[in-house]
Amino acid sequence: MPTMLLGPANTSGRVDETFIYIVGISAVLLLLVTGCMIYFVVRYSRKRHPQAEEVKESVWLEVFWTVVPTLLALSMFYFGWVNFKYIRTPVKDAISVNVVASKWAWLFIYENGKRSDVLRVPVNKPVRLVLTSADVIHSLYIPAFRIKEDCVPGIKTYLGFNANETGTYDIFCTEYCGVGHSQMLSKVIVISGEEFAKWYETTEASGAAKKGQLLLQDKGCLGCHSIDGSKKAGPSFKGLYRARETVITNGAERTVIVDDAYIKDYVRHPNIDIVKGYQPIMPVIPVTDAELALLVEYIKTLK
Amino acid sequence: MNEIEEKSFYQAMGRYRGILGWLISTDHKKIGIMYLGALLCFFSVGVTLGILIRLSLIAPGMFLSAQHYNQLFTVHGIVMIFLFIIPGIPVAFGNFLLPLMIGAKDVAFPRLNRFTWWLYLAGAFIVLLALATGGGPPDTGWTFYAPYSIESKTNVSLAVFGVFVLGFSSIFTGLNFVTTIHRMRAPGMEWFRMPLFVWTLYATGWVQILATPVLAITLLFIVLGRFIGIGFFDPTRGGDPILYEHLFWIYSHPAVYIMVLPAMGIISEIVPVFARKRIFGYHAIALSALAIASVGYLVWGHHMFTSGMSDTARVIFSFITFLVAVPSGVKIFNWVSTLYKGSIEVAAPLLFALSFIFLFSIGGLTGLIIGSLAPSLHLHGTYFIVAHFHYVMFGGAGFSFFAGLHYWFPKMFGKMYSEKWAKRGWFFLFVGFNVLYFSMFILGYEGMPRRYFEPPPQYHGWSVISTIGSWLLATGILIILSNLVRALFKGEKASANPWGGRTLEWTVSSPPPRENFIHGPVIATDPYGFEGKK
Missing domain, CATH: 1.10.287.90 (Helix Hairpins)
Incomplete structure (x- = not known):
């Protein structure tokens, strides 16, 4: 029918x-x-x-x-x-995309290992999302497509659609997940088949900078911190290195200079200092020392 | 009647005077009045928090941080659900009126009744304590979903424990009422001669007894998870977050009927009295209450249509959900038919009751939309849900509470309020309510998720309209409550039966004497015969 x-x-x-x-x-x-x-x-x-x-x-x-x-x-x-x-009902030959939700970012992982924090899909092609969560329950909601499904830790759930118009549509989180809940936004970008194929086949440049950016995306950092200076739930990484920031420590304001040690310390022990104008909401992100060093090197390049 | 017999229960003295005399009283009427006072206090607190939520939504970050906003809507939910609307009608009006309506001197277990009141006070105190201690007010939403509620740094444990205690208050009230209705009816009061309010209290009592223990266990699991790390709901320890949702809604869906069934009972009392006409379909209304209470047990899964639960389970739950809608519809048709060829006086209680029928119909019909599987994929977790349950709980149970309050106020306090101001208050409340919550249906259909501190900009317009509605609604509530408080001190003395009601509570003086009935009543008919009465 x-x-x-x-x-x-x-x-x-x-x-x-x-x-x-x-x-x-x-x-x-x-x-x-x-x-x-x-x-x-x-x-x-x-x-x-x-x-x-x-x-x-x-x-x-x-x-x-x-x-x-x-x-x-x-x-x-x-x-x-x-x-x-x-x-x-699942459709055969659908493009499968794994979705990992975490506080407060979306990560989309394609079959060839390509990762993105927005969902790019080709028009007129069935897509199947396999959803899970890295922490609490989230829910992936695309209002324009009229569908949603919860992302539950430890369980895989799924969602399927076939976009019939190119365009950009909102993705919201609709399962309450804490302070960053209303900031946990992303987009579905529906593009033509050729455009998608081109994007899908491009292997990312493998330089240190690119690795750093991918790592930020994987760890969910980009959910709250932009790399282009735009304001999100946390301060932008652009121009952060060597910047003088006003922070509040135990209720008292002080000024710090953001250097290697400060960034590393902040990631390990977030929210002891609260950057003025922001909420103390940064979760503890599990990263190795080597990864952390890579992140710092990358942030240095964002001037 | 002579002088001594007319002494009201307010003047009856026990061993102690003053506040202590009230607190240790086992008189169901005094307990009912105390509950009513406490409920109205918590209701006012809940409304204030709600107004602040709406205010923050049109200017996010201006005066509330995201964390404070989350705590605010959580506490709004906990106060409104667990401290106001669940105990609500049964503990205030049920306590005061159940023995009067069935011709008894008191409930079956007066001391257990007093104990429920103490438990309610203790539970409320613990919840309030949770706001001021530890990590501060909980930020989980009133649903306490795991694993978020296990991880949260806020004072979830104490708040959850408070709700646990409140649950026992509810269980004992249900137990007491069911026993009272079975054992304490006056001679001649057969089951099908009972007032319909009593029927709904009976159905509600069973739900309280059977469903609330599940809540207690669920909350206990949360506390165990937080303190000793037992991972019932933690996937890294073999637990399952969806299990929590099941357990929570196995209680919390029937809880909706704990709120709404007695509300329907009040409407069934008010409509015939002000239409001067026998209630239409007495048996259908009585039996539909039992149908709702029993089928209502099996529909909890409709809160989980996008939770990751199996699709087969979703289909079954949706099917049963549509069945439970029918008995509510039957009641609505019977109430409206009762008005047919009546002699209707639109006094304040009827005005609230008719508003209930309208608002509850909207709440019920929008429930069909989200009980249907496909639309639920879109609307679940959005403002559509928020609008729907406010229409059911506030438009339904809340308006019925106000209907009952205006109907029985003269009986409870022996004073009359200003009819003019009651109607003015109703007007603001009714208009404000619809502006506030109907906007949310539109926001929800447009896709605005609930529990958002900072709504995306495309939703700003309707958010502002909704917030304006909240101010109108608050004005209405202020007028209504001031009018009643004024009546307490300056109101004219009420007669025993100002509305011409036929149920037994109207046969005794206002307020009633300590022992309710001087001579035990003997019942020969159902209480809806208005033939020949003006």
Whole structure:
């Protein structure tokens, strides 16, 4: 049963169709109930109708308004089920992308090992997301596609769609995960097949700088810290090295110069100093000493 | 009646005077009044927190940090759910009215009743203590989802323990009411001669007894996880976070019926009295309460349609969810039919009751949208859910609470309030409520996730409208409560039966005497015969 409604993905119309069906019936029922109620209150007000009349109980009426709503309700269930089944049934030859959610960043890992903090997919091609979480429960939600699924630590869940228009769409986290919850944002970027193939096949430059950037992405740092100077939940890495920052330590303000030792110490023991204007929300990120050294070298290059 | 007999329960003295006399009283009426006072205090606290949430949402970061915002909506939820709406109607109106309505002198276990009140106070005290000690107010959301609640540095353990204690208060209340209804009915009061409010208290009692222990166990698991690292819900130790969601909703979905069933009972009392007409479909309304209470047990999974639970389970839960909608619909049709050919006086209690029917219908019908599998994929975890449950709990249970308060106020306090100001307060509350929460349906459909400290900019417009609604709503509540407080001190004396009700509580003086009935009543009919009454 193909849907009449379209949207940016094959799933959008399926959800909207069921939504409209139920809202339509509900609106009629609500108007009926409210309309009768208001009419009775006006028509049989004590002024107009000082003496109530006896109205006989009716088994038939009770049966009628039990059976008809039951049938309506079951039709709603059925519609929802059919479209749910369509949305949830895996499609062969889908591009599979592993999604790792963590406080408060998204990491998308493609089959060839390519990693990204935004979800790039080709248009008109089925995509299957395999979701999990590195810490607490998160939920991957693409409002334009009308779908979401929780990312649960220790478990793999999945989500599938087929985008039918190129464009950029929001990704939100819809399972409460702490202070950075409303900052845990990303995008789905739907591009043409050729464009996607080109991006997918490009191997990343393997210089130290690129490695550093990938490491920041893998560890989820880029969820809160930009590398282009834009403001996120934490200070940008751009121009951070050797910068003078005002921090609050135990309630007292002081100025520090961000050097190698300071960055390393901060990653190991976050939130002892709170950078002025930001929240003390940085989680302890597990990194090795070698990785940390690489990160610092990379941050140095972001001037 | 002579002078001595007319002495009200307020004047009846026990061994102690003053506050102590109240606290150790086993009189169901005094316990009901104390509960009512406490509930209204916590309700006011919850409303204030809600107003602050709305304020922060239109100017994130201006006066609240993300962490404080998260703590704020968590405490708003805990206070409103566990300290106001779950105990709510049963402990205040149920306590005061159940024995009166069935012609009894008190509940079956008066001392157990007093103990529930002490447990409620203790639980509330522990919850409040949790806000001021340790890592501060919890930041988990009122749902305490693991593993977040296991890791959180805030004072989750103590808050959870407070809720645990409150749970026992609820269990004992249910136990007491079920026993009372079985054993204490006056001669001649057969099951199908009981007022419908009593029927709903009966159904609610069973839910309280059977569902609340699951909550207690679940919360205990959280505390064990936090203190000694038992990993029931921790995947790194072989536990399962989705197990927590199951256990939590096995209680918390039936808890919705703990809130809403007695609310439906109040509506079933008010509508016939102000329409001067026998309630339509008495048996259908009574039996549908039992149907809701029993089927309502098996639908908890609809809170988990995007949780990663198996798709087969989702289909089954969705199916049962649609079945539980039907008995609620049956009640609504019967209430509206009761108005047909009645002689209707739109006094304040009826105004609140009719608003209940309208708002609860919206809450119920939007429940069908999110109970359906496909739309739930889109709407789960968004403001649509927030709007839906506020329509059910506040538009439903909350408005019914106010309906009951205005209906029984003269009986409870022996004073009349200003009808004019009650209606003005209703107007602000009703308009404010819809502006506040209907905007959230639109935000939710547009995809705004719940529990966001900083909503993405495309949602700003409706957020502002919603916040304006919250101010109107607060104005309404302020007018309503001031009107009632004023009536306490300056109101005219109320007669025994100001509304022309036919249930037994209206046969005794306002406020009732200590022993309720001078001569034990004998019942010959159901309490909805208004034939020939003006």
